[in-house]
Amino acid sequence: MRQKILEKSNELFLNLGFKSVTMDEIASALGVSKKTIYKYFKNKTELVDAVTKHTFCVISDGIDKICALKENPIDELFYIKEFVMTHLKDEKSSPQYQLQKYYPKIYESLKQKQFHIMQGCIVENLKYGVELKVYRKNIDFEFISRIYFNGMTSIKNKDLFPLKNYSMKTIMNYYLEYHLRGICTAKGIQQLEHQLKNNQL
Template sequence: METSEKIAHKAHALFIRYGIRSTSMDDIATDLGISKKTIYQFYPNKDSLVEALVDKATDEHIFSCKILTANSDNAIIELYFLMLYIKELYNVLNPVVIYDLEKNHELAYKKFKDHKALFIHQTLKANIERGIKTGLYRVDFDIDVITRFFLESLGLMSDPGIFPPTNHSKIQPTEEIFACLISGIVTTMGLEVVRAYKNQRSIMLLSNYEEGPFWDD
């Protein structure tokens, strides 16, 4: 791994663990066992490291989503994995990180907002349009309204303030949110596809739960 990559990797790990504001350039240098002068040879300031974090997270998200949309069998399976990839993105750009971006790193925050408003929004909208075209989703709703609803709903999944980690829940927020979203838009044919995936355990291993989610018959 090149020195610049090592610096970025360490900085990003500290940002995610402790928050951007709480992580200084001294902390990064100390953890790496190098001088700040070495860091500044590759990254002129903390802002550049923060922007690199956002760029890496969003680039990886775009790459995963493009492979998914090019290879998924249908809109339903695609939507489920889009949710998983969005959750992975928010595990990196978590609420603490986003708060720090908004308060102290304007350009990095704009990059995150643009990714959400443009790429994620368009990917979800394309999924809905695909589902309608193939008869899996209903046609009697406003696509733009539902896309925006999906967009904001998915941002809740990785927020520990809303869904604190617990060992008591047998059904994870991802499955609950997916169940809610998909049950509101599928046609009868789409519902059969959902049931088939459930029976094959291709999406959710519901047999591991003592009780299925509310969308079970």
């Protein structure tokens, strides 16, 4: 039952936002009493914390599997983007932004974990890209990976990038292009152009 509560809550939070969804609505969507949910989670904050940890684990495992395939590093970033967008339902409700605003402690903890995972993944991506000569050989792996993480976090700020002006898919594609054009060799740019054609908005 706990797993069902996590999955249904995650779906509702992603579609409607962490703030909007009540415990009553989660119980109703599951067809159970609110008391059943409180058997597993003492309050909404505890449920939000469990849902974010669960989703983080699912996404991290998926990213690890994509990285293990050792695809072309440029393609790999687009595959990761597609995978994350699928699991976060295109982020229509700005979940990360809402988490930061209404559950700051949970957000900070999640951000630290995201940084740790993404840092390792991006550094490996950069090293492999240099090896394959699709990225420039003189790039600073640590610096680029930190800038990449910071940019990925910032584009989810709906004050900076209102969803009425940009879909999350559009912003993600713009950001990937921005990131890759700064580090690609001529060979890499060719691969990037190919990906952009396939990801036309």
